[in-house]
Amino acid sequence: MGRNFLMVPGPTNVPQRVQNAMHRNSEDHRSLDFPQLGFAALEAIKRVFQCRQGHAFIFPGTGTLGWEAALTNCLDPSDQVISVRFGQFSHLWIDMMKRLGLRPIELDVEWGEGLPMDRMEDLIRNDRAHDIKAVCVVHNETTTGVCTDIPAVRQLLDKYQHPAFLMVDGVSSIGAVPFKFDEWKIDLAVTGSQKALMLPAGLGFVCASPRALERSKTAKLPHVYMSFQDHLRSNVDGFFPYTPSVPLLYGLVEAVKMLEEEGYESVWARHHKLAEGVRRAVRAWNLEICCREPRLQSDTVTTVMLPPGIDGVQIVKTAFQKYNLSLGAGLMRLRGKAFRIGSLGDLNELTMLGALAGVEMTLRDCGYRGIQDWRWRCGGRRVLPAACFASTRFHRGDCKDLSRHFICWRHFSGSKHDFVFLVDSPALDQMRENADTPVQRHRRWLCTRAAADGHRMVRLPCTRAVRAPPGGGPRILFTPSSSLSLWLRPLHSIHIGVYAKAS
DSSP, rough: OOEEEOSSSSSSSOOOHHHHHHHHOOOOSTTTTTHHHHHHHHHHHHHHTSSSSSSSEEEOHHHHHHHHHHHHHHOTTTEEEEEEEHHHHHHHHHHHHHHHHOOOEEEEOOOOOOHHHHHHHHHHHHOOTOOOOEEEESSSEEETEEEOOHHHHHHHHHTTTTOEEEEEEEETTBBBBOOOOOTOOOOOEEEETTSSOOOEEEEEEEEOOHHHHHHTTTSSSHHHHHHHHHHHHTTTTTOOOOOOHHHHHHHHHHHHHHHHHHHHHHHHHHHHHHHHHHHHHHHHTTTSSOOOGGGGGGSSEEEEETTOOOOOOHHHHHHHHHOOOOOOOOOOGGGGTTEEEEOSOOOOOHHHHHHHHHHHHHHHHTTOOOOOOOOEEEEEEOOOOOOOOOOOHHTOOHHHHHHHHHHHTTTGOOOEEEEEEOOGGGGGGGGTOOOHHHHHHHHHHHHHHHHHOOOOOOEEEEOOOOOOEEEEEOHHHEEOOOGGGTTOOOOOOOOOEEEEEEO
């Protein structure tokens, strides 16, 4: 029962607005009024790519079809291509290049690392004859959660004035993280409908620069269904050279409208916030993230490495069967050693919190004991979560509510306790000891109450370090909740309300 938590890195959740836009009867894709939809869809996807000068193609298919379209429309048989293998999808793209008759120069790196820029620079610098015709990079390797610095690759090509095409797989990045086709001088970029664009699978998109469009007139690799030139001749009138997926085109227009209502900068910031919350949760679970370099960590997928003895396949299976939570499995060499949490598309903080709660319960069910227990140790003391209350009550002066929690917990197991009251107010740090405010009056009341039971109060500064009181012993701590990164801590350690520390 309950909703399915679809937390794989694609396909992603389809918003109700997009579902409503697609829910319509069949239409004639050759009708006189169809170009109104055709032009709207073509222009919408160009805006997602941040492209003004080139052209964006819409193919019935997926991102894999986009890979092939980019390669076959701009390259000749036996052309040399630089490509880096650092996950399953970069591996599959290299495999496609070989099967098409290209000669990829394969740069292998350890999974979890980014592009080997020094090795790429050596290849570009030494290619004085310009035999290398393209540099193909995956912007966001969905297997490992490693993101690529695309502007750095362009700067490398410009540094040596190398004419190779810059081809980018942006399947799990475009629409969720910064991607600027024109500004970064990308020649060809590929994405799909089922990721950040919040659509069902079924559309593949390729954005091509004017230089790539010109090259497509003479490229000799076979291409029919994906011919840029065939599409250009139809797209100029708002049509397609064959039957398009009309419902998905309506969904695309609506999905892009939703992204633009939120604003692309805000969309990117939201994805970063959600992904950072996932990363903090992983650290709280005492697990490692596959991507080793923080600046390269993906904002759309986090690959979580598991210790020996914990099976990633079982994690994914248990999460789905017991909690109706869909997680991404570890792929290829990471199979059984990792699982993946998607953080892209139609998501917000509460969605992510529910997913993280499900992951945490699944880890426990599968025998992982690295998570701090609900009585987690902090400075040698066991922390017992007391009943929570809204911090606004503390501001309003509800002394009875505070007193009830205090009395309840001071007699827990017959031992003394330390109490942590989190006050979500920047003004707390500006309080002077003689200030006559509701917060200060409550503080004095609590100190008096605590002193009667042998407790003492210590003010916690705006830092995450918990300082021991002079002479040791129990203590009451006051701190602004904003200093503790509330919203995405795992449920066993969310700092909201009151916490009691057992002596």
